[in-house]
Amino acid sequence: MSSRPNKPSYNFAPVKDVKTLALALGLTERQLNRLAANAGNMYRRNAVAKKDGSERVTWDAHKQLKAVQGRINQLFFHKVLFPLYLQGSIRDRAYPRDYVRNAEIHAGAHIAITLDIADFFPSTRAELVRDIWKNFFRFAPDVAEVLTCLTTKDDFLPQGARTSSYLANLVFWQREHNLVETLEKRGWRYSRLTDDMTISTTADTSEKELTDINRIAIGCFQGYGYSIKRSKHKVLRRNHRVTVNSLVVNVHPALPKEERRRIRAQVHQVKQALTSGTQANMPSVASTRGKIAKVVRLHPELGARLSDAFGQAIPFDSDGSSESLDERGIAMDRACGATVAV
Structure with a gap:
């Protein structure tokens, strides 16, 4: 896939004592130990309903803990070399990762198998996190214990914490x-x-080969104590649509036709609303911009047409800057009562 090693690696000196760790994190040893002892209680629970009716629970760390976790990312995780088969939430300027690049790996697939770990974050126990700090990073046992306390909650990996995506990859x-x-x-x-x-x-492959590949892959994750979510375990074949991360990869990553139609319809609706001045129940301008950007990336010609059509509905300020367009769009969203993430 690239010249990157096939195994994650950390090629820096290990931290040998808690005092050195505290100094690196900008804390005294006493402050660090106190923070580690209380870290499990320093989260706010957030629950969001998923499409299937279940909840996705994320955890927002207290400001002080969040800052220390950010420092941990800078000191350690940003120095790890991650192989390119790991595509989730990794900071890597040389090889950027995201869902589109993940889908690109499987372009032209005749057969694709999709697997999803059930309750991945809650099922990732502190024992596995401790192993990362102690055996992957080769840190001293007491250092590994402090870092485990700083990056877990109640014996599990909290989804939403700054350090959790990196630990999930390791x-x-x-x-x-x-x-x-x-x-x-x-x-x-x-x-x-x-x-x-x-x-x-x-x-093309045989049913026996498919069975073997499933057995080998599932066995790897079950060996860590995880379960595979049955509803997400699928075998997709080329004579039908092969999708990875909701992108069609039969030839190259592409948005499904029905999603492209929905985005075109939304752009038209927003354009009409902005042109006529009747903006009640209008989709978010910021949301529409984001969807256009997705089309631009995956379907450049269609994206350019949608971008031009949308831009015509929003007049430029006198300086003609794109920043003023964004500010105008956000202002329109707020006027219409939309929630805008900035």
Whole structure:
């Protein structure tokens, strides 16, 4: 896939004592130990309803803990070399990662297998996090214990914490690279977007081979104590639509036709509303911009047409800057009662 190593690596000196860790984090040793002891209580619970009716629970860390977790990212996780089969929430200027690049790995797939770990974050126990700090980073046991306290809550990995996505990418560090090597030797491609795994091949294959690949992959994750979500475990074939992260990859990553139609309809609706001045129940301008940007990335010609049509509905300020367009769009959203993330 690239010259990157097939296994995550950290090639810096290990932290040998808590005093050194405290100094690196800008705290006294006493402050650090106190923060670690209380870290599990320093989160605010946020629950969001999912499409299937269940809840996705995330945890927002207290300002002080969040700042220390950000420092941990800078000191340690930003220095890890992550192989390119890991595509979820990794800061990497040389090889940017996201859901589109994850889908690109599987372009032209004849067959794709999708797997999803059930309750991934709550199922990631502190024991696995401790192993990362102690054996992957090679930190001293007392340092690993303090860092485990700072990055877990009530014995699990809290989704939403600044450090959690990096730990999620490292949780299989001992065995995942072996799985990837085994799959590659058999002509299969593998990628993981946090808790969503995709395995694909550009060749036709037998049912026995499919059974073997499923057994090997599922066995790897079950070996860590995880379960695979049955509803997300699918085998997709080229004679139908093959999707990865909601993108069609039969040829190259593309938005499904019905989504493109919805976006065109939304752009038309917003354009009409802005032109006529009747903005009640109008979709968010910021949301529409975001959807246009997605089309621009995946379908440049269509995206350019939608962008031009949308831009004609929003007059430029005298300086003609794109920043003034964004500010005008946000102001319109607020006037219409929309919620805007800035």
